Amino acid sequence: MSLTQQEFTTRPPHPAPGTPPVWIPTETNQWYSIGPGIWELHLNGERGSHNRSVLQWYEPGATSATDEVITHTYIEEVCFLEGGLEDISLGKAWGQGAYAFRLPGMRHGPYKADGERGCLMFVKLVPGEEGGSGSVG
Template sequence: MAFVQQEFKTRAEHPPIGAAPVSLAEATAASPTGLPQQWYSIGPGIWELQLNGAPDSDYKSVLQWYEPNTTSVDPCAIITHTYIEEVCYLQGGLTDVTLGQGWGPGAYAYRLPGMKHGPYKSSPEGCLQFVKLVPVDN
């Protein structure tokens, strides 16, 4: 699936704290475009709203919402991936538990495949971030 041209749209509010998890399949079930129509769970207290791209792939743009004081799925695991990742914090912030360093609104990261980062813990107000994933051409 290619990216779909869009003008601005208003994002759906993130789920309330403690909301019941929603799977990617549930979020996509009634979609005429194949894109999820609502926020879905990617881990306990971590949500994603797909804005564009191919669902469940390494080629998409999403918003991610970490509920307040939420830690990555495995609070001890260093994160690496096979795609390029760009992140910009919009509200709240995250602390990289390994580095002991936190970032807030306006912070930006560009991560190449294999870069070690995380795990993360969200701030007391949570964290809303824009994330873009781009596969690496082989």
């Protein structure tokens, strides 16, 4: 994994709701689109891999790019920094200060962001073994 020392005391502001998508970042600390109304800011690790850290921003009312339940082969840790996110299939919502740890194979999503504030999260992905199970705390 390609790690670089990086610090900032004020995070780069996320795009305003309705900003046209940026699919491939052209500069450091640039937010890029990963779905309609969903943005990421790459912090560390290999961009596009399952071994990285990002900030993820859902615009107010944004929903997952898929209507299907999500599973994946990596470990995912999420800390909710602002706003909130509802897991539609689980019927559960998380808000500021909440934390989730998902093992490979856990069924979750799709999601819908808070209609007023959206949702800003710190997300850490780590390679894992397929077929594990886990729960969201």
